[in-house]
Amino acid sequence: MKYKVKYRDLTIIITGILLGFLVVLQARSFGDVQDRIARDSQANVFQEIQILKTTNENLGDEITDLEGQLAKASDQEQALNAIQDEIKNDKIIAGEVDVQGPGVELTVKNSLTGIWFTDIVNEMWSAGAEAVSVNNIRLTNATVGFDTLPNGQISLNGVILTAPYHFDAIGDKKTLSEALTQTGGIVQRIKDSVQNADITLDQKDLIQIDKVL
Numbered sequence: 001m002k003y004k005v006k007y008r009d010l011t012i013i014i015t016g017i018l019l020g021f022l023v024v025l026q027a028r029s030f031g032d033v034q035d036r037i038a039r040d041s042q043a044n045v046f047q048e049i050q051i052l053k054t055t056n057e058n059l060g061d062e063i064t065d066l067e068g069q070l071a072k073a074s075d076q077e078q079a080l081n082a083i084q085d086e087i088k089n090d091k092i093i094a095g096e097v098d099v100q101g102p103g104v105e106l107t108v109k110n111s112l113t114g115i116w117f118t119d120i121v122n123e124m125w126s127a128g129a130e131a132v133s134v135n136n137i138r139l140t141n142a143t144v145g146f147d148t149l150p151n152g153q154i155s156l157n158g159v160i161l162t163a164p165y166h167f168d169a170i171g172d173k174k175t176l177s178e179a180l181t182q183t184g185g186i187v188q189r190i191k192d193s194v195q196n197a198d199i200t201l202d203q204k205d206l207i208q209i210d211k212v213l
Helices: 002-094 114-126 173-181 186-193
Strands: 099-108 131-134 146-148 154-156 159-161 165-170 199-209
Touching: 099 114, 099 173, 114 131, 114 146, 114 154, 114 165, 114 173, 114 186, 131 199, 165 199, 173 186, 173 199, 186 199
Parallel strands: none
Antiparallel strands: 099 165, 099 199, 131 165, 146 154, 154 159
16 A cells, blocks of 8 residues: 555656656747747848838939939920920021011001111011011011112012001010100101101001911
């Protein structure tokens, strides 16, 4: 009986030792797993940070490249627009296209000498006129000027001009009007020099000057 008791006690002790060993082993294993998970998590987080950093750097480079392309395209577009505007202006000066817009019409009913025609047109150009015509004859870069015939008549591009003379100018009508009627301007000079000068200046919202055929 005593032997049986001692054997049972020994069995209990051994079982307890084994259970304790298993508990310790499991605890260590769990700790190793936690450490591994923690290390993996830290590694994953670090990797994600590196990926984000690289992505951000690549995105920054891409943005810089796109901004450069945009600036280049903008510069090219501005250059193209400038060229197109220059071509348009050249065509207007050459009389190759119809022109319309606001402007002024200066009408002189008296006979004028050639110098007055030149002075009127020059003042219109100086005031910013985009296009000028005299009695519906458009002046261009090919116009040589006003010719005085032996009988005193004035011709323009081979066409004899007769009164009343209509000078049409397309541009800012207010600026043109102020320039022509200012003190010492062409309107006053004509009135002071031509006897019984009959001259009028009208601002118009729309003037049409046809291209040269």
